[in-house]
Amino acid sequence: MSLVSIQNEIEKLKPAEKVALIDVLWESLDEQRVKEIETKWAAESEDRIDAFERRELTAVEGPSALDKLRSSLKR
Numbered sequence: 744m745s746l747v748s749i750q751n752e753i754e755k756l757k758p759a760e761k762v763a764l765i766d767v768l769w770e771s772l773d774e775q776r777v778k779e780i781e782t783k784w785a786a787e788s789e790d791r792i793d794a795f796e797r798r799e800l801t802a803v804e805g806p807s808a809l810d811k812l813r814s815s816l817k818r
Contacts, residue, residue: 753761769777794800803811 753764756764791800795802
């Protein structure tokens with residue numbers, strides 16, 4: 744099966760099915776590498792929370808952040 748045919752099939756999926764597919768793909772990656780990435784993201788999250796609590800970062804409402812992200816992806 745070619746990548747193009749896989750992409751065509753993915754486009755037919757419902758959002759929840761796409762999320763499940765992402766999970767399957769993520770879990771299929773090298774387990775050690777996945778653990779390293781998850782550990783780094785956990786540390787980054789804690790750093791950001793600490794910075795927010797020290798008032799070094801400001802919060803952005805979820806819908807606003809998603810709108811900005813979607814807009815940047817359309818470019």
